[in-house]
Amino acid sequence: MSGEHEATPWPTGDMAGLQFVAPGRAEWMRVPVPEERAGQVLVEVERLGICGTDEHLFSGHSAYIRSGLTTYPFQPGHEFVGRVVAVAPGVRSVAVGDRVVGEPFLPCLACPVCRSGAINLCPNRAEQGVRGNVPGAAARYVRTPAANLAVVPEGVGPDAAVLAEPSVTALGALEAIAVMPGDEVAVIGTGTIGLLVVQIASALGARVTAVGIDEHGLARAEECGAIAVARPEEAPGDRFDATVEASGASPALLTASRITGPGGRIAQVGIPGGADVPVDGSSIVAKGLTITGVLGGVSHLSRAVGLIAAGVIRPELLIRHVIGWEEAPDAFGVPAGEAKPKVLVDLSALAALSGDGAADHAAGAGAERGAA
Template identity: 35%
Template sequence: MRALIFTGPGQAEVREVPAPVAAPGQVIVDVERAGVCGTDVELFTGEMSYLHSGRSSYPLRPGHEWSGVVSGCGPGVDPGWAGRRVTGDTMIACGHCRRCLGGRHHVCAEMRELGIADGLPGALAEQLAFPAAYLHALPDTVDAGLGALVEPGGNAQRSVTAAALEPGERLLVLGTGTIGLLTAMIGRARGLDVHLLGRHPVFARFTRDLGFANMWTRDSLPDLPWDAVVDATNGAEMPGLAVDLVEPGRRVVYIGLSGTPSTVDTRDIVLKDVTAVGILGASSGLEEVVRSYAEGSVDPQPLVAATVGLDDVAGVLAGRRPAGAGPGPKILVDPRR
């Protein structure tokens, strides 16, 4: 089968590789769509911290946002999975440690990340071997493209939940990438007064088209009480800004990661009695976001700018926008092309 392989910093190629065989507890998925994510960009450029800590190494097959159809079941897997449309959790854990048994498998000490860390080849390929215990079935109303947006949606879902707001309260989302916009959509579906802060005024028209009238830049941001702030950016200065902006006694949620250490003055957190929450992964948000997509309360389809083939992914990762791409931030991949 064909698969995209990172062979070194800035180097990617489509290779013919052996098709996967389902081990005990695994299924084989025919991949219909996979998303290109900021993490994939960092793995491609060599900036991803895992490459420096030894958790990831080249050659590496990326792809952790995906959907597809189960085409085969390994020993010990319910054969009822065959033929079902699915997506899956990125965080694959041991299943028996104290953290896993306590519902925190996404921080298991032995946790592996599909398409990110060594040992679990990702979904930027025609087929994927995947543990059945981490599958999530997709209803008919969630098509392949929406299925590939479940993983980023799960991250956004967890971010909104962590903000702990009631309907009518004001949420400020820093960042207008895929996670930021999904956070805004999910917040709106929960009845929150959502505002977005972006880097460039050019995004204002797109966000207005998505139904968000309150789009600001740093210079235009109004002096309002922000009941919660979600930082979905990669700016090293933004975590500190989130603490500065949030109302005393409320919450800041960190889902974005900068390439360099961020500076937050903990005196500001203490003296404002702010709760700071970090979000790692989509795990506990996946089921709810599938329901939201299925019922139509959240529709992320406008975020998809283009769908490309495997041969086009290296160019996308290098910053080249596909010809005819729409204004959205997300590029999807059809590995069958």
């Protein structure tokens, strides 16, 4: 889509926004509608995805919380899909009415890292709903740069589209370790990212083995295309051309270095809960392993949407259920523990409530929940 679009008034006033107010505590509150800014777009949120990053922020275990980069209270939400309701002057890439998905990275665009093109690694970056207290998408509206959005084609519903954001990490991991058809690939972890990697790598023609500790997750990995599954202690050593570590479990990098063969490549995607992670330096050196950290994959958003539209990525294999906005404050502390890892929040009902009454209703529900 190109060209100038006719201006639509930017909504003002208050709206309902979910806030993490303290470790383990979330409440709906009245918050201001984000103000218009150059290059920005206002999106009315339809679905919000909950991931492990959100759960760590909610519990207070996130490194961003521990380091003070993110502080309570703040508005979470970085996996979202919605409809554009207003665009700032000069925005040409999206129009009012478009269904869009977004990426949360907000780089400074001025530092040497940004100038090199690695904007997702910007040391000065904010991450919407994650790092730096920029309000996330757990609200009726979210404001985001037009450059961070991809338009969702007709025929792709909001439940499926919200999986585009985590899919960019899976695509970034496979690109980082140059997975090719015929490669023997291990994927450690059977959460959302791990299962997305299984689906995409299998579609690329790789022979994928899923490694994990959850029987439900391993069974789901086979449905996603894995030709074999194994528990970590059972996975064969020196077997794989490439390994994606998507669990974040403390011993997982040890497993990755053991099972990856000479000259092999490892993508570290999972973020460990603590800073101290055991590493087998001898194996890394003796086998000439290459380990690459992967943080997101901003440039892959449109490709991820296309893979969902084409049926290569099958979100229905990952989505456990969709909950209403009223249930959201209790959803961030619930571990997956089931065959399907992904929970979505339906926020579309916030728009159906009249005017400021939506904020009042949601905030009232939060107050009642806190008093219970």
